[in-house]
Amino acid sequence: SRHFRCFPGQGEMDMAGFLAPILATGYRGPLSLEIFNDGFRAAPPRQNAADGLRSLLYLEEQTRLRLEQEGTSIEPGVLFTPPAASAYDGVEFLEFAVDEAVGARLGSWLKRLGFAEAGKHRSKEVQLLRQGDINIVLNAEPYSFGHNFFEAHGPSLCATALxxxxxxxxxxxxTAFRGQPFRGLVGPNECEVPAVRAPDGSLLYLVEQGTAGQTLYDTDFSLDKNATATGGLRRIDHMALALPAESLDSWVLFYKSLFDFAADDEVVLPDPYGLVKSRALRSQCGTLRLPLNISENRNTAIAHALSSYRGSGVHHIAFDCDDIFREVARAKLAGVPLLEIPLNYYDDLAARFDFDDEFLSELAYYNVLYDRDAQGGELFHVYTEPFEERFFFEIIQRKGGYAGYGAANVAVRLAAMAKARSGAARKPVL
Incomplete structure (x- = not known):
């Protein structure tokens, strides 16, 4: 079907496995793309052309690697040879575009989640909050990239540092894969961190550890050495994005080519007002996870997010912890607005799993959702309500090698959020 035709690197077909034997026979002619796709016809031609070029470069690289793996030699210069992908070790920081008022409100949310105000930028209106290995930056600097992003999209994630x-x-x-580099304003004695623009115009910073253990926070921020987080969140587990339906393939190719991410199979998830399609990207080491969500229905949660952002935006951010019940108990006492899960969900859990009543009551009291994979791995997770009807946060605990995102619980989470928007609520039971 022409609805599912796409560029190399955007789909699931092993195109390198197709091209490698052809080149092994001695073919050195041109490679070109001829793809009749309804989405391509409706999309901006400049973006299509950029994706087409990037896909051919990616195909050449993957084919060269395949031939090398098979022991087939090919003369230098025939196939694209970019620098190898760097190793990754998770997210260094997340940067939110805010103004002074929004920054105060978001900062209050994060502090209730256990974050500590760890420092302020030496020369800019930028605040640093920390907990575990999580660093969050609130950028309210006037006349900056963050300010321009805030003016265009409102409170939003404007940069992610890898x-x-x-x-x-x-x-x-x-840049070899035609990524657009970015250079911001750098003050005296401050770190200059390279960055490239993501497909939505946000930034992806590339951060490596400084010499002698010195970090960009030491050089750029006045740090409060006495700041102590009150929570036990350890690291960023994943970030989910809400995208326009026509941009999903561009994002997949962007991360696969520039950063050597792998793409999971697409899954379809039920929203009370339509269907949501999700495709997760992850770094080869597994420390970076990025589910991408789209919906062609007008009233789904993804559609509402796109309307709020006036474009792509972060859907939610998941934080990993060692003891979810301890973290949720602390969050409840701190006044974090947690998403209330309907009690009949826990009746369904009782039918699916052999849980005793006491454990089910504990899950229900803390609004914790549960899933188990075929290998016995377990997932415990809980959600906050959205921050100002935009993004929300997830607290997550994985056990036994569980690697998914709790797809079995998406329908109940979306229904609970729709119910919360309507003002309905239920009383927790223990």
Whole structure:
């Protein structure tokens, strides 16, 4: 079907496995794309052309690697040879575009989640909050990239910093695949961190550890050495994005080519007002996870997010912890607005799993959702209500190697959020 035709690297067909034997026979002619796709016809031609070029470069690289793996030699210069992808080690920081008032409200939310105000930027209106290995930056600096992003999209995630082993190698690879580099204003004695623009115009910073253990926070921020987080959140587990339906393939190709991410199979999830399609990206080491969500229905949660942002935006951010019940108990006492899960969900859990009544009551009291995979891995997770009808946060605990995102619980979460928007609520039971 022409509805599912796409560029190499955007779909699931092993195109390198198709092309490698052809080149092994001695073919050195041109490679071109001829794809009749309804989405391509409706999309901006400049973006289509950029994706087409990037896909051919990616196909050449993957084919060269396949031939090398098979022991087939090919003369230098025939196939694209970019710098190898850098190793990653999770997210260094998340940067939110705010103004002074929004920054105060979001900062209050994060402090109730257990974050500590760890420092302020030496020369900019930028605040740093920390907990575990999580760093969150609130950027309210006037006349900055963050300010322009806030004016265009409102309170939103304007930048994500990837922790890399070699930032210059990572930048060279990104620009080789036609990534657009970005340079911001840097004050005296401050770190200059390379960045590239994501498909939605937000930034992806590339951060490596400084010499002698020194970090960009030491150079750029006045740190409060006495700041202590009150929560036990450890790291960022994943970030989910809400995207326009026509941009999903561009995002997949962007991360696969520039950063050597892998893409999981697409799944379809039920929303009370339509269907949501999700495709998760992840780094080869598994420390970076990025579910991408789209919906062609007008009233789904994804559609509402796109309307609020006036474009793509972060859907939710998940934080990992060691003891979800302890974290949720602390969050409840701190006044974090947690999403209330209907009690009949726990009746369904009782039918699916052999849980005793006491454990089910504990799950219900804390609004914790549960899932188990075929290998016995377990997932416990709980959600906050959305911050100002935009993004929300998830507290998550994985056990036994569970690697999914709780797809079995998406329908109940979306229904609970729709119910919360209507003002209905239920009393927790223990």
């Amino acid at each position: 922790r890399v082993k070699d930032q210059q190698a990572a930048l060279k690879r990104a």
